[in-house]
Amino acid sequence: MSELERYSYDVLVIGAGGAGLRAAVEAREAGLRVAIICKSLFGKAHTVMAEGGAAASMGNVNENDSWMVHFRDTMRGGKFLNHYRMAELHAKEAPDRIWELETWGALFDRTKEGKISQRNFGGHEYPRLAHVGDRTGLELIRTMQQKIVALQQKDGKQYKSMDSNIKVFAELTITDILKEGGKVSGAYGYWRESGSEVLFEAPTVIIATGGVGKTFKVTSNSWEGTGDGHALALKAGAKLVDMEFLQFHPTGMVWPPSVRGILVTESVRGEGGVLTNTKGERFMFKYIPEVFKDIYADNEAEADRWYEDQDNNRRPPELLPRDEVARAINSEVKAGRGSEHGGVFLDVSKRLSAEVIKKRLPSMWHQFYELAGVDITKEPMEVGPTCHYVMGGVEVDPDTAAAIGIPGLFAAGEVAGGMHGSNRLGGNSLTDLLVFGRRAGIGAAHFVKNNGANPVSERAIKAAAEKIQAPFDRTGGENSYTLHAELQEVAQNLVGIIRTANELQDAIAKIEDIRARSANVSVSGGRKFNPGFHLAFDLDNMLLVAESTAKSAIAREESRGGHTRDDFPGMNSKWRQINHISSFDGRQVNIRAQALPPLPKELFDLFDVHELEKYMTPEEITKGGSN
Amino acid sequence: MARKLNLRIWRGDSTDGGLQNVQVEANEGEVVLDVIHRVQATQMGDLAVRWNCKAGKCGSCSMEINGKPRLACMIQVASFGDNETITVTPLRAFPIIKDLVTDVSFNYKKAMEIPAYAHPDGLAPGDARMEQVDVERSQEFRKCIECFLCQDVCHVVRDHEENKKSFAGPRFFIRIAELDMHPLDMLKNRKKTAQEEHGLGMCNITKCCTEVCPEHIRITDNAIIPMKERVVDIKYDPLRWLGSKIGKREGIV
Numbered sequence: 007m008s009e010l011e012r013y014s015y016d017v018l019v020i021g022a023g024g025a026g027l028r029a030a031v032e033a034r035e036a037g038l039r040v041a042i043i044c045k046s047l048f049g050k051a052h053t054v055m056a057e058g059g060a061a062a063s064m065g066n067v068n069e070n071d072s073w074m075v076h077f078r079d080t081m082r083g084g085k086f087l088n089h090y091r092m093a094e095l096h097a098k099e100a101p102d103r104i105w106e107l108e109t110w111g112a113l114f115d116r117t118k119e120g121k122i123s124q125r126n127f128g129g130h131e132y133p134r135l136a137h138v139g140d141r142t143g144l145e146l147i148r149t150m151q152q153k154i155v156a157l158q159q160k161d162g163k164q165y166k167s168m169d170s171n172i173k174v175f176a177e178l179t180i181t182d183i184l185k186e187g188g189k190v191s192g193a194y195g196y197w198r199e200s201g202s203e204v205l206f207e208a209p210t211v212i213i214a215t216g217g218v219g220k221t222f223k224v225t226s227n228s229w230e231g232t233g234d235g236h237a238l239a240l241k242a243g244a245k246l247v248d249m250e251f252l253q254f255h256p257t258g259m260v261w262p263p264s265v266r267g268i269l270v271t272e273s274v275r276g277e278g279g280v281l282t283n284t285k286g287e288r289f290m291f292k293y294i295p296e297v298f299k300d301i302y303a304d305n306e307a308e309a310d311r312w313y314e315d316q317d318n319n320r321r322p323p324e325l326l327p328r329d330e331v332a333r334a335i336n337s338e339v340k341a342g343r344g345s346e347h348g349g350v351f352l353d354v355s356k357r358l359s360a361e362v363i364k365k366r367l368p369s370m371w372h373q374f375y376e377l378a379g380v381d382i383t384k385e386p387m388e389v390g391p392t393c394h395y396v397m398g399g400v401e402v403d404p405d406t407a408a409a410i411g412i413p414g415l416f417a418a419g420e421v422a423g424g425m426h427g428s429n430r431l432g433g434n435s436l437t438d439l440l441v442f443g444r445r446a447g448i449g450a451a452h453f454v455k456n457n458g459a460n461p462v463s464e465r466a467i468k469a470a471a472e473k474i475q476a477p478f479d480r481t482g483g484e485n486s487y488t489l490h491a492e493l494q495e496v497a498q499n500l501v502g503i504i505r506t507a508n509e510l511q512d513a514i515a516k517i518e519d520i521r522a523r524s525a526n527v528s529v530s531g532g533r534k535f536n537p538g539f540h541l542a543f544d545l546d547n548m549l550l551v552a553e554s555t556a557k558s559a560i561a562r563e564e565s566r567g568g569h570t571r572d573d574f575p576g577m578n579s580k581w582r583q584i585n586h587i588s589s590f591d592g593r594q595v596n597i598r599a600q601a602l603p604p605l606p607k608e609l610f611d612l613f614d615v616h617e618l619e620k621y622m623t624p625e626e627i628t629k630g631g632s633n
Numbered sequence: 634m635a636r637k638l639n640l641r642i643w644r645g646d647s648t649d650g651g652l653q654n655v656q657v658e659a660n661e662g663e664v665v666l667d668v669i670h671r672v673q674a675t676q677m678g679d680l681a682v683r684w685n686c687k688a689g690k691c692g693s694c695s696m697e698i699n700g701k702p703r704l705a706c707m708i709q710v711a712s713f714g715d716n717e718t719i720t721v722t723p724l725r726a727f728p729i730i731k732d733l734v735t736d737v738s739f740n741y742k743k744a745m746e747i748p749a750y751a752h753p754d755g756l757a758p759g760d761a762r763m764e765q766v767d768v769e770r771s772q773e774f775r776k777c778i779e780c781f782l783c784q785d786v787c788h789v790v791r792d793h794e795e796n797k798k799s800f801a802g803p804r805f806f807i808r809i810a811e812l813d814m815h816p817l818d819m820l821k822n823r824k825k826t827a828q829e830e831h832g833l834g835m836c837n838i839t840k841c842c843t844e845v846c847p848e849h850i851r852i853t854d855n856a857i858i859p860m861k862e863r864v865v866d867i868k869y870d871p872l873r874w875l876g877s878k879i880g881k882r883e884g885i886v
Contacts, residue, residue, distance in 0.1 A: 046683070048741060049779055050691045064759070105758035111750030111815065113768045113775060120762030138772065144690065148775060156749035168745055176741075199730055228685040262662020268688045373688060376707055377664070487674040531679025534646065535731040538678035 010467065011204045014459075015041040017450045018193055018208040020180050020235060023051035024143070025419025025439035025446070026214030027150035028103075030172065032447025033212075034157050038454055040172045041206060042154070043195070045215075045230050048176045049151045052216050052228050053439070056143025057271035057369065059125055059135025060440070061433030062100035066121040067133040068316070073097040074612050075131055080434060081613075082297075083129040083327045084397070084427020085567045086582055086621040087248070090605050091404035092425040096434070096441050103440035104136050110156070112149040114138055126276040129327040129431040131301070132316075140271050140369050146436055178204065180234070181543055182470045183211055183242040183415065184462050190242075190414030191460040194470035198540060201533020203471055209460045210450040213239055213400060213409075213417040214443065218252075220490075221548045221555075222393035223498040226258055226269035232544035233551035235421035239400045240550055240590040244409040247423035247585050247600075249398035249551070250558035251568040253430055254503045256331035258392025260349035265377045267392040270352065270370060272432040274387070275324040277366055278313055279354035281335070282386070283343035289350075290323035293334035297620045302326060313357075329429040329567045332391040336503055339390065349390035355383055391503055396551075397430055397568055398558070399423030401587065406449030407442050414453060414460070418446040428567025477542045478533070483526035486541040493520050493548060501556050506572045510560040517556060518594075521549045553595045554588040561586055561597050579623040607631030635660050638668055638710060639718040642680070646731045652720065659710045665719065666694050666705035669733075681732035689847060692780030696733050697722045702782040702845045724785040740781050743801045746831070747808050751820040767816045774811035774856060776848045777804060783842035783852060789835050800832035803842035803852045809833075810856035828864045833857070 017033045019026045022044035033040045044051065063076040077097035081088055104122065108114070114136050115123040124133040138145040154172060162168035180195035192207040215235030219227025236246055257270040275281075283289050291309075294302045302323045303309040309322035324331065335350050344350060354363060360383035364371050367382070374380040374387055400417035401410045407422065409415040419439040426434060477483075500513035524546060529539045564578040565571050585600045610618070610631030619627055638659040641652045657672050666684055673680045684694040687706045694705040699713075699720050713719055727735035783803040789796050801809075806827065813823040827833040838861075840853045850856075 046685055046693060047737065050685045050693050052686070054691050054778070055686050055688070102758065108761050109752045109756075109758050111752070111812075111818070113763075113772055113815070116763055116765040116768060120764055123765075138775070141690070141776065144778065145775060148777075152749060155745055155747075158745060159749055174741075199734075228687065228691065230685060263660060264663040264667045265688070369690065376689070377709075378662070485674075485678060487678065491674075529678070535681035535734050536679040537673060537681065 011202065012207065013041060013204070014207045015039050016208060016454045017041070017210045017212060018206050019043065019212045019214060020193065020238070021051070021214035021216060021419070021421070022048060022174065023053040023214060023216050023419065023439065024146050024150065024436065025443035026051075026212065027147070027154060028440050028443025029212045029214060029416075029418055029447040029450070031150065031153055031157065032444045033450050034172045036447065036451035038451055041208070042172070042174045043178050043180055044174065044176050045179055045198070045234070046177060048174050049147055051147060052230055053143045053147045053436075055226065055228065055269060056146070056436055057140040057269065058127055058273040058276065059137030059142045059433050060100070060104055060146065060436035061127065061130060061134045061431065062104045062136060062437050063097065063132075063134060064101045064104065064122060064124065064136070066117055067124040071132040071134060076100070076134065077609070078612060079130050080431060081427070083431035083434070084429055085577065086427065087566065087602065088427030089404055089424035089603060090609055091603070092442070094609060095404060095445070096425060096438055099441045100437035103437060103444065107146065107149050107440075110149050110153045112145055114145070125273060126325065127432045128272055128275065128325045128331070130433065135276075135433040137273070139365070140273050140367050142436065175204075179540065179543060180238065181474060183238050184466045184470065185242060185412070186460050186463055186466070188413065189457070189460050190412065191462045191466070194467065196474055199535050201536060201539065203474060205462065205467060207459070207462050209457055210414045210416065210453050212407075212446045212450055213415070213421050214419045214439075214446070215421050217420045218396045218548065218551045219393045220544070221493065221497045221552050222502070223494040224258065224267040225393040226255055226267055227393070233547045234544065235417065236399060236554070237547035237550040239409060239415070239417060239421075240554070240588065240595070242412055242415060244412045244415055245401040246398055246554055246588040247401040248428070248558065249396070249554040249588055250562050250586060251397035251428045252393060252555065253328055253395040253397060253568045254332040254391040255394035256328055256335050256391055257352055257389040259373075259378065260345070260388050260390040261347040261378060268373065268377070269392065269394065270387060270389050271367070272328070274352060274354050274367060274370060277354060278357035279324065279352050280322070280356075281324055281331070282351045282353065283338045284345060285343055287343070289338055289343070290326070290331065290334055293330060293337070294323050294326065295330060298326060298330075327429055327431060332503060333570060335389070335391055345388045347388055349388040351386040352389045353386035355385060360384070395430055395435065396420060397423065397426045397428060398555070405445065406452070407446035408449050408453070414457065416446040416449050418442040428569060477527050477529040477539060480526060480528040483528035484523055486524075486527050486529070486538055486545050489520055489524050489527065490541060490545050490548070493517070493545070493552060496520070497552050501552065501559060504570050504572050505559055507560060510556050513556045514553070514560065517549060517553050521553070524549060550590065550595065557595055557597045558586040558588060561599070577621075579621060579626075582621055583623070604632040606633050636715070640668060640672065641718055641720040642669070642672065642732070643722040644677075644680070644732050645729070647729050650729070652722075663710050664706050665698055665708045665710060665721065668710060669705060669721065681730070681734040683734055690778060692778035692847075695724055695780045695782050695785065697724060702785045704780055704782070704847050707847060724781070726785045726787070726791045737781055739797060740779070740784060740802070740804065743805050744808070746801070747805055747812075748820055748823075748826070750812055750815065750818055753817055753819050756817070761817060763816045770814040771811040773850055774807040776850055777807060778848060779804065780847060782845040782847065786841045786845045788839070788841065789832070796832070796835065800835050803836070803857070805831060806833060806836070806860065807850060807852055807856040810860055813860065824860050824863050827860055833860060833864065
């Protein structure tokens, strides 16, 4: 066997989406040598799919906006299960992170005064989302990709080699995070192109691998969303928090079948799109929950006036947080008022001219015209819920993004948990990855300064290498595509948008069965760019994630945000005080309850106490904050 | 509604390969990438194909469909005749890795050669003011999803490997144009370096790149031609020429 390819860096960033790239920029600017791993080509990460915008209280469109208002909206959206400190840091730092992108060349849409324009979105009290038409994620990725190139050009002038200190390893999959003496020592993986193995020695690893959507059959996520980082962290001994919370975006395409799940941006509703059922009824007025009655209009006239005058009217209920809208659509379809293909109608053609639609929602127009034969400037879209985002993720220290319990391990972006509580607001993801990507870079830099190298042992290398070879040595086992399809059915039907104890129990048993069979997966063909081989590893990750989600979901006996239990339909203040922590013992995922850190007084006081009464126990209200 | 579809897929690697016929089911509304995935899941587990978003937003599934550079996720199976065989082959301008996957590293090397955006000194974050109409010029080029179909179709490199060294290709001409038209960018002489270092002059504006662009970016009309015109203007304007010689004015800005 040829000699193992080895690299040594200060920081290894796994994932080249927004969070990974922002972390890499920060770590390099702090003087560290950085490797960036991407599973696909550089610049293709799922961040490009983010459409609507990045939420930051710059106050460019409505000057009443501030970090406090953004913080309140984020906590409400998450039904107060958010880690308060993450929501606070996010709301405070988001504007700086957006403005900073502009100094790197980003070109956001503008207001009349020439400032960055901001648009309305579900759950945000003021127009808050910086955007570029409906391709904001692409702008973020490209800006940071080009910033990395700028850093490489700077290094090239100083050190003669452009990638001496920051290098992108494209189309490489990490299969293990390695530890020595309880601390991170590096990671092991394979080149997708050749199948040959690679060792990275690094005292810090930043996980920024995004989400888990590919566990489900109907999802807006690309093939990369296989929960790699969640599983790598679990296997390395880190903990996941609140994995029961998955966001089903209310509006995915439903027809034709091949595009089912592809995202229809919330900006369609932000720009005035309305939801109707087959009876032509604008049904969202029926689904405004008690906690939101004060801020959402209960009649069409007021909702329509809001688009012109936001100070004197309540918001249209189409702009409720995503969990509410997704459940409402689900109920309409179940009640037999859905469209032919099992969705509802979303129409923007009645409010905006064709020209404005094509300008503000260009990729939506394109997507429907080319893939579904629908002209959204003239007719409604058919839409329904699609698995979009996981709120749960690696348990981290909010300030440094350090994974709890594993020195040298960090996590940022979708793979980290806590920030969004039980439900994420649209637009908060793009600023989440900027704020915490940067913090992870700083956290890693501090760690490297205080800790030396941590060499990887031969024993660890041998174990990691054996794992990669195993599926080639087996014969007659099942094919990874079949098992993946089976897992997706189970997750979709039994751990989906509406859950019950019986179904979850069934899911847990089925996931265990698929996991047992997956241990025998065999792979046809060689190592060279072999998707069947790649999927075998992705599948293993998805199985761990699905187990963690199903077990957390059966434990939480209430409905909140992205977790709806048919057998426990209400929200319960006692459950709000509890996080579910997943850990892995090498055999199975175990769940335990842990107390949610309570709101400190200064943040508690940002809310009207009557609002908090809807979420908190009387004892919490009496106490009035934790300090 | 499912029907049998005849597909011809190029399989092989840099050493050897050829077209293989397969029959696969196709359902209503499916795109070429869907049927390739079905072949992969049921008949050829190790068939190599790149893809990510399957929604025309990431530019990964670039390949040639019946000889034309296309995104496989955006081409409906129904756009071909009922009995037509669909032939899928890898991008021709780049070295083959395996099956439908090519080595596109050429493009990432070129990206590293384009000087980065230069922000004005002293313009603090948040202080920038730009008109929408001014940012739109560059925004058109920033829609690029880097599918590299324009690079693939461009005959300057498609049939002339030797040109790759001195020619950045349409994707990077729009990158230079984007920076050149960026309201804040401070770096001068972008057009000059486009001409002298990145091979702008080798383009003879046949507009093939514009035709294949899935984002409908008007690469030739809005980026390449305006840059070429400015280069020519400045190069052959005797006053500008004289100015540059006596050091009063820069040549091409």
